[in-house]
Amino acid sequence: MMTLLETHSGTGTPLDSENEVWTSTESVVQPIGTGSLTDYVNCVDFIIKNPIQSAVGSLVAVGTDETSAWRPDCISRLLDTGVVAESVCPALISSALRHKDVSLLQKCLEKLRLISEASLVAMLRAIMTWDDDIVGVLETEAPLWWRPQCGVSYQRAALLHSLLALRFNRQPMLRQIHRIPFPMVLDMIPLLLAAFTYSDQPITAESDQPIIAESEQLITAEAALHWLSLLVDGHATQFGLTPDGRDVVRLLLRLLGDRISAYQHLTSLSSKVAGLTDKLKSDRICQGSGNFGYWVEDITL
Numbered sequence: 001m002m003t004l005l006e007t008h009s010g011t012g013t014p015l016d017s018e019n020e021v022w023t024s025t026e027s028v029v030q031p032i033g034t035g036s037l038t039d040y041v042n043c044v045d046f047i048i049k050n051p052i053q054s055a056v057g058s059l060v061a062v063g064t065d066e067t068s069a070w071r072p073d074c075i076s077r078l079l080d081t082g083v084v085a086e087s088v089c090p091a092l093i094s095s096a097l098r099h100k101d102v103s104l105l106q107k108c109l110e111k112l113r114l115i116s117e118a119s120l121v122a123m124l125r126a127i128m129t130w131d132d133d134i135v136g137v138l139e140t141e142a143p144l145w146w147r148p149q150c151g152v153s154y155q156r157a158a159l160l161h162s163l164l165a166l167r168f169n170r171q172p173m174l175r176q177i178h179r180i181p182f183p184m185v186l187d188m189i190p191l192l193l194a195a196f197t198y199s200d201q202p203i204t205a206e207s208d209q210p211i212i213a214e215s216e217q218l219i220t221a222e223a224a225l226h227w228l229s230l231l232v233d234g235h236a237t238q239f240g241l242t243p244d245g246r247d248v249v250r251l252l253l254r255l256l257g258d259r260i261s262a263y264q265h266l267t268s269l270s271s272k273v274a275g276l277t278d279k280l281k282s283d284r285i286c287q288g289s290g291n292f293g294y295w296v297e298d299i300t301l
Contacts, residue, residue, distance in 0.1 A: 044074045051081035064095035066224050072096075072104045078266045079111040093119045097126050099260045102159070109162035117172040120163065121179050128184050128298040136160070136245045145198030145220060151192055160191055170230070177234030182245075185238075189248055192231075193255070195224035225260040228252065 040062065047055050056078050062068055063075045075092070078084065084092070089112055094106040107124065108115075115123075127135075135155045142154035143161035150157060180188075198220060232239055232252070239245035 040071065041066075041074060044077060047256060049085050050075055053083040053085055056081055056083050057085040057088045060084060060092055062089075064091045066095075066098075070095075070099055070246060072099070072101050076107050079107050082111065084112065089115055090119055093123060096120060099131060100126075100134055102130065102135055102155075104157060106138060106140065106162060109166065113166070114167075115166055117176045118169050119174045120168055120173070121168060124160075124163060125162065125180060125184070126127065128187060132156075140260070143220075145195045145197075147194065150194050152191065157191065160188075161195070161220070164195065164220060164227065170226075173230055174234055177230055179293065180231070180234075182235050182238045182242075185235055186248065188231065188246055189228070192224045192228050193251075194219050196228065197221075 013051050013119065040059075044059055044063075047059055060075060060078050063071055063078070075095075089108075091104075092107055092112075096108055105126065109123070132153060136153060138155040138158065140155060140158040143157055145161075146157040232249070235245075239249050
């Protein structure tokens, strides 16, 4: 059965009239009785033109109810309004995962910014375990760091990339991270390393990559490093006791050790360049009887 939405008149009539008047912005719709799918679609059509948060939240709640007909197209349009409340996010994400709707999952990752740590882990498990025939229908572009050698489709990599962009609180996430099985953690490591090491790739002026590519590199690398740290912290015992886990730890130590060494060399070089700059600034060459001179203001390597 479908829950209808009540207008100010208390009827379940379709809301496709431009002259419809709401009596309150605080309580636009209220669940009542039962009704048809057409009524729900009409309500969505009307609310899209008047996106008030309370109304959008009520429609999302109705659309994700297990007793309602599944209309991901309507829910996707409601997400596009940008006013979906945080309170309906868990039920919305749970419905997308229950129906294995990869397109709606991608829309949630793109449009929702306040997702609980429990929901993030549930989404991550789905991204890593859904069959290729489910993930493969996703219409998206490959993230810039993806390569065929990653061992997963670019659609799966795109979902992971979208999840990396979402922020979370570390301590609550550490309490959730154990829900990710260790074999899945091992599968994630190469993908996270690909995203992390992508920051080493230069962006050239001749490339056809977008202008935002450089900033995307930095954001992706930082997020990937946070997730690597979380996975190691949350599964420290398995990493220390299993052969595969120890191999990963050795790889991470070597990778991070190279970067620490490079950072130390750059710091030393920077100090030497600063000293050279100061010296050049103090060395003035005067011509004739005038006070003309030159000095170096900056050096770009």
